[in-house]
Amino acid sequence: xxxxxxxxxxxxxxxxxxxxxxxxxxxxxxxxxxxxxxxxxxxxxxxxxxxxxxxxxxxxxxxxxxxxxxxxxxxxxxxxxxxxxxxxxxxxxxxxxxxxxxxxxxxxxxxxxxxxxxxxxxxxxxxxxxxxxxxxxxxxxxxxxxxxxxxxxx
Numbered sequence: 001x002x003x004x005x006x007x008x009x010x011x012x013x014x015x016x017x018x019x020x021x022x023x024x025x026x027x028x029x030x031x032x033x034x035x036x037x038x039x040x041x042x043x044x045x046x047x048x049x050x051x052x053x054x055x056x057x058x059x060x061x062x063x064x065x066x067x068x069x070x071x072x073x074x075x076x077x078x079x080x081x082x083x084x085x086x087x088x089x090x091x092x093x094x095x096x097x098x099x100x101x102x103x104x105x106x107x108x109x110x111x112x113x114x115x116x117x118x119x120x121x122x123x124x125x126x127x128x129x130x131x132x133x134x135x136x137x138x139x140x141x142x143x144x145x146x147x148x149x150x151x152x153x154x
Contacts, residue, residue: 005132011034061133065113069124076120077102091115 007030017028020037029036030085064073077087084102088095093112100106101116107114113124 060130063125064128070102074102076122
């Protein structure tokens with residue numbers, strides 16, 4: 001996850017912030033908002049944290065249907081020399097359902113996918129990592145001074 005600093009007044013995401021004093025408070029602001037206070041410290045470009053892999057404790061996974069699941073099912077069924085009708089009969093499903101799944105017009109629910117996997121000896125699900133932690137969309141809900149104060153210029 002890459003951290004991009006935000007101006008504490010307007011909320012704009014910028015590469016560098018400047019510390020200023022406004023009525024006794026020290027805030028970090030963008031170049032546009034620097035005129036609202038007195039500069040306390042010259043701007044220092046923020047270093048981007050290194051892009052390291054998340055710790056195993058931060059990684060969750062979810063099961064997702066593999067890409068091209070329909071083709072994979074069709075090829076495995078044909079390899080066994082079964083027609084759609086025969087295959088559907090053997091797994092206890094309607095031929096139309098098998099056709100829709102093979103053409104990827106329908107995603108099989110987990111129960112059906114597991115039956116297909118077991119019968120054809122293929123994998124239809126793969127684990128996809130989900131990085132937990134604070135997401136950028138969640139951060140957007142935080143208020144900045146600019147959200148609650150109207151700044152008037154002379």
